[in-house]
Amino acid sequence: xxxxxxxxxxxxxxxxxxxxxxxxxxxxxxxxxMKDIANExxxxxxxxxxxxxxxxxxxxxxxxxxxxxxxxxxxxxxxxDGDPLQQLRLLIETHVKITxxxxxxxxxxxxxxxxNLSPERRKVILDLxxxxxxxxxxxxxxxIEKGLFRKVDEKITLNLIASMIVRTRLWFSPEEWMTIDxxxxxxxxxxxxGLS
Amino acid sequence: xxxxxxxxxxxxxxxxxxxxxxxxxxxxxxxxxMKDIANExxxxxxxxxxxxxxxxxxxxxxxxxxxxxxxxxxxxxxxxDGDPLQQLRLLIETHVKITxxxxxxxxxxxxxxxxNLSPERRKVILDLxxxxxxxxxxxxxxxIEKGLFRKVDEKITLNLIASMIVRTRLWFSPEEWMTIDxxxxxxxxxxxxGLS
Amino acid sequence: xxxxxxxxxxxxxxxxxxxxxxxxxxxxxxxxxMKDIANExxxxxxxxxxxxxxxxxxxxxxxxxxxxxxxxxxxxxxxxDGDPLQQLRLLIETHVKITxxxxxxxxxxxxxxxxNLSPERRKVILDLxxxxxxxxxxxxxxxIEKGLFRKVDEKITLNLIASMIVRTRLWFSPEEWMTIDxxxxxxxxxxxxGLS
Amino acid sequence: xxxxxxxxxxxxxxxxxxxxxxxxxxxxxxxxxMKDIANExxxxxxxxxxxxxxxxxxxxxxxxxxxxxxxxxxxxxxxxDGDPLQQLRLLIETHVKITxxxxxxxxxxxxxxxxNLSPERRKVILDLxxxxxxxxxxxxxxxIEKGLFRKVDEKITLNLIASMIVRTRLWFSPEEWMTIDxxxxxxxxxxxxGLS
DNA sequence: AATGAATGAGAATTCATTCAT
DNA sequence: AATGAATGAATTCTCATTCAT
Numbered sequence: 001x002x003x004x005x006x007x008x009x010x011x012x013x014x015x016x017x018x019x020x021x022x023x024x025x026x027x028x029x030x031x032x033x034m035k036d037i038a039n040e041x042x043x044x045x046x047x048x049x050x051x052x053x054x055x056x057x058x059x060x061x062x063x064x065x066x067x068x069x070x071x072x073x074x075x076x077x078x079x080x081d082g083d084p085l086q087q088l089r090l091l092i093e094t095h096v097k098i099t100x101x102x103x104x105x106x107x108x109x110x111x112x113x114x115x116n117l118s119p120e121r122r123k124v125i126l127d128l129x130x131x132x133x134x135x136x137x138x139x140x141x142x143x144i145e146k147g148l149f150r151k152v153d154e155k156i157t158l159n160l161i162a163s164m165i166v167r168t169r170l171w172f173s174p175e176e177w178m179t180i181d182x183x184x185x186x187x188x189x190x191x192x193x194g195l196s
Numbered sequence: 197x198x199x200x201x202x203x204x205x206x207x208x209x210x211x212x213x214x215x216x217x218x219x220x221x222x223x224x225x226x227x228x229x230m231k232d233i234a235n236e237x238x239x240x241x242x243x244x245x246x247x248x249x250x251x252x253x254x255x256x257x258x259x260x261x262x263x264x265x266x267x268x269x270x271x272x273x274x275x276x277d278g279d280p281l282q283q284l285r286l287l288i289e290t291h292v293k294i295t296x297x298x299x300x301x302x303x304x305x306x307x308x309x310x311x312n313l314s315p316e317r318r319k320v321i322l323d324l325x326x327x328x329x330x331x332x333x334x335x336x337x338x339x340i341e342k343g344l345f346r347k348v349d350e351k352i353t354l355n356l357i358a359s360m361i362v363r364t365r366l367w368f369s370p371e372e373w374m375t376i377d378x379x380x381x382x383x384x385x386x387x388x389x390g391l392s
Numbered sequence: 393x394x395x396x397x398x399x400x401x402x403x404x405x406x407x408x409x410x411x412x413x414x415x416x417x418x419x420x421x422x423x424x425x426m427k428d429i430a431n432e433x434x435x436x437x438x439x440x441x442x443x444x445x446x447x448x449x450x451x452x453x454x455x456x457x458x459x460x461x462x463x464x465x466x467x468x469x470x471x472x473d474g475d476p477l478q479q480l481r482l483l484i485e486t487h488v489k490i491t492x493x494x495x496x497x498x499x500x501x502x503x504x505x506x507x508n509l510s511p512e513r514r515k516v517i518l519d520l521x522x523x524x525x526x527x528x529x530x531x532x533x534x535x536i537e538k539g540l541f542r543k544v545d546e547k548i549t550l551n552l553i554a555s556m557i558v559r560t561r562l563w564f565s566p567e568e569w570m571t572i573d574x575x576x577x578x579x580x581x582x583x584x585x586g587l588s
Numbered sequence: 589x590x591x592x593x594x595x596x597x598x599x600x601x602x603x604x605x606x607x608x609x610x611x612x613x614x615x616x617x618x619x620x621x622m623k624d625i626a627n628e629x630x631x632x633x634x635x636x637x638x639x640x641x642x643x644x645x646x647x648x649x650x651x652x653x654x655x656x657x658x659x660x661x662x663x664x665x666x667x668x669d670g671d672p673l674q675q676l677r678l679l680i681e682t683h684v685k686i687t688x689x690x691x692x693x694x695x696x697x698x699x700x701x702x703x704n705l706s707p708e709r710r711k712v713i714l715d716l717x718x719x720x721x722x723x724x725x726x727x728x729x730x731x732i733e734k735g736l737f738r739k740v741d742e743k744i745t746l747n748l749i750a751s752m753i754v755r756t757r758l759w760f761s762p763e764e765w766m767t768i769d770x771x772x773x774x775x776x777x778x779x780x781x782g783l784s
Numbered sequence: 785a786a787t788g789a790a791t792g793a794g795a796a797t798t799c800a801t802t803c804a805t
Numbered sequence: 806a807a808t809g810a811a812t813g814a815a816t817t818c819t820c821a822t823t824c825a826t
Contacts, residue, residue, distance in 0.1 A: 030226035047790050163363035164356045171355045190390040243807050422618035439811050555755035556748045563747045582782040635786050
């Protein structure tokens with residue numbers, strides 16, 4: 001094993017990830033073949049292996065990227081002792097925006113396709129999810145302490161909130177009378193009242 | 197004596213469905229082979245075809261059964277002009293109980309594995325889902341009309357509530373301090389306040 | 393892992409082994425494809441997997457069978473305190489006959505293709521080879537003790553003798569003036585004088 | 589200035605041959621990939637093609653070089669009417685020394701991997717082997733004529749002797765009490781007595 | 785001399801399914 | 806009801822090789 005260099009996100013690597021993301025979402029990981037991916041990318045299956053060592057690595061890269069996009073913008077909230085209401089809103093906003101973002105791709109992936117990862121890779125993703133959870137727990141706990149939320153179990157509550165968000169990808173499509181921003185506000189209000 | 201009998205739910209048929217349900221949930225539909233199922237059942241793959249015409253039929257039967265278990269107990273609510281609060285509670289209760297029920301199996305299936313069904317069969321499942329949705333919409337609409345809930349979009353709201361329920365299968369396990377009944381009450385209260 | 397049943401040597405299993413033996417010898421293990429084997433057997437590649445779990449298992453079965461055919465008939469010599477000359481002759485005779493026998497197939501396999509076996513399977517073959525060696529060592533040692541052979545290192549000597557035999561498969565073809573029995577006698581005499 | 593120069597044994601060419609020799613021996617020709625070779629050499633597979641036109645050419649070059657190293661030092665013996673005993677000893681000595689020489693590499697290659705060569709290239713190697721054989725035959729014949737050896741078939745006898753030598757690579761490793769020179773002497777004496 | 789990208793061919797293997805028994 | 810044998814289609818992945826740079 002030569003020193004594993006984190007492969008640069010070259011052009012082709014990005015292309016493969018984008019196309020795979022869509023396909024995995026539409027057809028599922030197992031049902032998407034390397035040929036499908038190659039076809040979308042405009043080259044032959046064998047060429048994929050110049051950029052990814054396996055199909056699993058593609059899945060992993062996609063999941064990791066998405067989880068980081070969700071966690072990175074809210075990571076700082078955990079240490080910062082700000083307004084729990086605003087923090088909760090930011091968490092919801094970030095999560096919804098990624099879930100419904102231009103990529104229109106993965107999602108639910110992280111509900112269902114983790115089993116296709118090797119244990120080590122699954123751990124990486126699960127660690128990121130844990131981080132997300134911790135941030136959420138902290139926000140809720142502070143809100144309760146400050147008397148802004150009623151006394152609820154943070155873990156259960158965060159799961160309920162995240163569940164509402166995660167599945168928006170399945171049924172939501174933006175309309176004039178209900179944009180993504182409207183949806184964010186709606187979910188935030190729904191959760192807020194649920195916590196009152 | 198009819199010629200074409202809908203295959204009775206014979207012993208083996210039930211066995212196959214139970215084992216498949218668990219496997220589909222654990223590994224996913226595509227990742228579960230007929231051999232896996234047969235192994236669990238204690239016979240050889242070829243024998244499955246004495247009871248089901250295809251793997252897809254197994255999936256369909258499972259999904260249909262589950263959807264009917266969810267819809268049947270609440271179907272009457274749509275016609276009945278009862279208390280929307282109680283009705284909402286019953287909807288949540290039924291759905292949660294099936295989702296977390298003794299079977300501990302399918303779930304999410306109906307988020308993700310519908311693509312593996314033929315169009316006709318997918319329609320059957322989607323019709324059941326539509327029925328579930330209609331019941332929910334009606335309950336919410338009546339609640340709004342009666343001034344019990346604030347003015348919200350019923351479709352979006354029902355999706356949010358169903359999402360919270362569907363994903364409980366992923367993270368919830370009953371504890372002494374939080375039984376399934378406690379969880380039902382919690383979700384109900386959370387939704388209720390969200391609607392206030 | 394279900395209890396690993398030693399598969400019966402059914403008809404097809406034997407057929408596959410015979411055809412593979414020839415192909416492995418002619419083209420080498422790596423260069424022989426499952427398609428090649430299936431073609432020779434008159435069915436499609438997938439069917440091979442009803443009888444062998446992998447290509448490696450075929451190789452292993454062949455090698456094991458051959459080694460046992462060599463070792464079994466002489467195994468009793470080790471315990472028996474008979475005439476070392478006659479014993480040496482029997483060892484040579486058995487080994488040559490298998491090597492050049494009707495199978496006309498594997499051989500040399502066991503010089504070169506062991507690397508294609510899994511460690512556990514390689515061990516099985518190597519243990520059989522060790523057994524062969526021990527029998528040979530014992531015969532030579534007794535011969536030396538009894539003053540029938542000059543004082544030589546048994547290990548080296550046995551290696552030289554076995555080498556002469558193993559490679560006969562590469563160059564020998566029976567002729568009127570030199571049958572397999574003649575060859576056996578010749579090698580025996582050559583070794584005997586070498587030991588005098 | 590010739591147009592088509594037989595590629596000089598430049599530094600890289602030699603490096604590739606050395607590394608390949610080891611790999612071919614350890615893993616076999618078919619099982620060794622150009623990537624394996626390139627890795628060992630410290631560059632990328634594509635670069636090999638600046639020095640060799642194909643994988644087969646590498647194999648051919650290695651085999652040819654080795655056969656020439658064996659044949660060249662004894663070629664003159666055929667014409668020279670010297671002492672058959674001393675000549676036989678030289679033949680054995682040269683062959684053993686190359687087989688076990690510092691290269692510690694190919695060997696047996698020339699038993700098994702000839703099938704991977706194109707017909708023309710196979711012929712080159714086989715011609716060299718024939719030359720080796722002729723030299724050996726001549727030596728044995730002269731020895732018999734001079735009454736130094738008993739009346740044996742030269743072809744068979746040479747094959748037996750060469751077989752003992754070729755396979756030393758498989759089992760011999762030099763020890764204090766048995767150096768390569770000791771082994772040469774042992775094989776020579778063993779053959780000599782066998783011929784007496 | 786060296787490399788990254790690309791590819792055609794082919795490898796082993798899996799799998800849902802069929803069918804005769 | 807149950808099974809062993811058989812298969813067509815597909816899948817992931819490997820690999821020698823080419824070519825532009």
